[in-house]
Amino acid sequence: MQDEAEDNGWTLAKNFKLHLHPQTMKEKYNLALDPLPVDVPLSTIYRDFFKYLVKHTQDTFTYRVLDGARVWKTHIPSADIVIAHPNGWGLREQEFLRTAAVAASIVPESQSHTRIFFVTEGEASVHYCMFHADLASQFEPNVRFAVCDAGGSTVDITAYSVSEVHPQLQLREVKPSACTQAGGIFVNKAAEDYFHRVFSDPGAYLRPDEIKDFVKHAIDDFEATVKKAFKDVSSKGSLDIGQSRYTNPALGVKRGRMTLDGATTKTFFQPSVNQIVNSLKKQTSGIECKHILLVGGFGENTYLRETLRRIFETRTAKSKAVSDGVVIWRAASSVIARACRFQYGCCGIERSPVKGIDGRERIPGVWHPIVRRGDILQSDEGAAEEFCRFYQTPSPDLGCVSSVIYAYTILGRKEPYYATNVDGKLVCTVTADINVSGIRKKYWQLDFKIGIQFGGTELQAYLEWIEDGKTCKSPAQIIPNSLI
Known part of the structure; x- marks a missing residue:
């Protein structure tokens, strides 16, 4: 292959995965990226890479599975596609991968949001360990452990707590996962x-x-x-x-x-190993971690395994943890609660004290966090905070009501008091068509809640209000995973 590449003047797209990393990750680790081939965009590389993967998967499936050609032709048009990515990747990177999968003709664009699923490499790895290493039978409720997925470029570390063992293993994230450039x-x-x-x-x-x-x-x-x-x-x-x-x-x-x-x-x-050790110490501090499961291609390295075994007490798994784990994750997800990586809330723009139309003085512009970094949200539950709005007419035409959700992404700094100090990122806007009858007064007050919940591996925001005695919810708006 090397000779053929030289004869044809091909250029190697080396470590192209690093080019898709979020800008914050590139800046944090001061990554020196290998240049891409001239006039070949990253989207083209991923498109062709996906085509290559699917083609060889099809060839292998057809060759090894009885009546494989017919089975593939019958089921691939409706098959779910699960893509694993580093813990530090989010919505921007997911949309890039989704677009590349469509360009590679893996799924049509009209089905790209219903058939393509994303899971972090850390979560895929824990499902592999639970299934193949038969660890579920050795765990008890409240046992805490960490999974260290040491791959080619990133090392993803997540700490879990066992909620239930029977009839099905259920896990909760203990704290926000870590993603280190130490592969x-x-x-x-x-x-x-x-x-x-x-x-x-x-x-x-x-x-x-x-x-x-x-x-x-x-x-x-x-x-x-x-x-x-x-x-x-x-x-x-x-x-x-x-x-x-x-x-x-x-x-x-x-x-x-x-x-x-x-x-x-x-x-x-040593530089990579030191980063992994420090990240593991940070993730396992204060949680009485009993096990560290080491997986991933770099996780098979003898020096890394021996170093972690000397400092921690580890169990190792095979390098194909992620590829097997995504299938297990899609079939039976065991993680029922996940940790938020940042604060989310609502904010205004004014600081001066003002008197509202209800006669009471307020200070607009105060930061109202709905969830904080490290808050644990179960997949079927959410966190909500109460808000209200005032209208000067006794019977306002509410129509479409909307609220903007911001993320406070600066770590290691005291929580701000004013929203204008948040330096936050606008992550989404939630809207709802509200039709509520008001009480005839000098002003009209609308009470509602803004909630945040996990939907699968994605955070979602929604509005909640009472209408005709019933609790109503707006459609959920996905919060970019790069900010989860």
């Missing part, structure tokens, strides 16, 4: 930087094209051999640099093979 590709990046420094040294006596070729061969062999086998500083590795005639004792290269001592290799791993 396996950053180990490769550190190794690549090292190889480039070594082969660029004047004492290497190499031309620029030779340096590029040596670095490429070294990093490819590192990922295939040394990276998987590394356990501790006593581990030694040997890499093929692609030129058997090259020998340079000063660089540790003999007949085309480069020797790596354990101390050097450890420096490639």
Whole structure:
């Protein structure tokens, strides 16, 4: 494949997943992104990537399943599509993936909102562990544990508490999940930087094209051999640099093979491992966590497993946790309560004290949080706060009533008093067609509630009011998951 790519002038779209990360994540970790191929947008890459996945899935299914071609043709037109993504991704990224799936002809656009489902990699992983590792039989109510999904780019960590074991396992998120940029590709990046420094040294006596070729061969062999086998500083590795005639004792290269001592290799791993350890300590602090389940491709790395085993007490699962977990999640979701990542509420724009038409003084513009960061919401329940509006006519034509929901996304800062200090993001507007008879007075007061609830893995906002003695609810408005 490499030779074919060189002959045809193909360019590798390396680590293209990082380009879809939210801007806040890119800025937080100061990500250095590999450039995409010239004149090839990210949407085209994802479209073709999805086509590739579906084509090879179909080929494998047809070959391995009895009467697979007929079964595929019969059921794929109505099949649900579940896409897993990092914990830190949200609505913007989900809409991008949904559009790419439509462009790849996986589902028609008219069915894209009813047949495409999204789940975080952390939640998919916990379903894999519960099903394949047979952990449900070992858990009791109120036992708390964490799932660490160490993948290629992100490491997603979520803490759970067991609510029920029988007749079906039910879990609750204990606190907002964490998403850290400490996956396996950053180990490769550190190794690549090292190889480039070594082969660029004047004492290497190499031309620029030779340096590029040596670095490429070294990093490819590192990922295939040394990276998987590394356990501790006593581990030694040997890499093929692609030129058997090259020998340079000063660089540790003999007949085309480069020797790596354990101390050097450890420096490639340590920054990522330190971030994972710190994130795990933060997620498990104060919750009496009894188990840490390590999954994901990078989670199979020996050095990472041994480090976490030494610091924590872990159980490991196979690397295909997410792909299996999304199927299990769709079939039987076990998570019944999730934690909010930010505050949500309503705000105004005025600060000056004013006298309302009811004669009482108020201070508009005060921040009214409905849910706070870390609040646990069950999937079938919500949190609501009471609000009211005043109208100067005794019988107003209410018609469509709307309220704007904001998110306070700044972490580590004291909760604001005034809404104008929120620096919040407008996340959605909830509306309702309200037809309520008023009492004939000098003014008219409308009492209603603004609520927030989980619908599946998505937060939803709604209005609630009393009409003719009955409780009414507006249609739920999805809050962008990038702000959940």
